[in-house]
Amino acid sequence: MRKLLVSAALASAMAMSAPATAGFFDFTLAPYVGASAGESTTDSCITGTCDDADTAWKIYGGLEVNEFISMEVGYVELGEVEYSAPTGTRGTHGMILQLVGSYALGPKFTLLGRGGMNILNTEVEGAVAGARGNEGDTDVSWSLGLGAQYNLTKSVGLRVEWERYFEVGDPDSTGEADIDLLTAGVVFKF
DSSP: OOHHHHHHHHHHHHHHHHHHHHHHHOOOOEEEEEEEEEEEESSSSSSSSOEEEEEEEEEEEEEEEEEEEEEEEEEEEEEEEEEEETEEEEEEEEEEEEEEEEEESSSSSEEEEEEEEEEEEEEEEOTTTTTTSEEEEEEEEEEEEEEEEEEEESEEEEEEEEEEEESOOOTTTTEEEEEEEEEEEEEEOO
16 A cells, blocks of 8 residues: 555656646757847957957857757857057957757747857967967857847747857967957747
């Protein structure tokens, strides 16, 4: 009789917990693509004076694992910093690999949080940050970001996001800086 009571208690506990966890573990596996454009700024001029803001953009594709988590991969162009003393430029671009967390406030509005690993290439031309001539560095950089999405339909959404890419570049050859990216874009879900 005791085994029967324990079995009944376990079965009822499992039955009651299933609805609470069903939303998180429901795999939707819905793919999407998107494109965003905006402005990037670097946190400081590495040497001399500079124009630390430029046009930036990204394209990406993702897989919505469930209603809370998505995985994204894409390409980002973080723009170019122009230095005037000494003269030169420093540009960054590369591949993004990020996890995106989402929390729906309703059927139309969703909050986003993102973070991940990025493989970014930084190229310096001119006598900037100790570089003489042209130097480049491809390195892993981590990023975090926040944003929001307004869903026009079930398939089309508009996104606004802020992201920070940490310690981009090499401190010895290209200089190292944090880069902020502010974008607005569109997402198409299949």
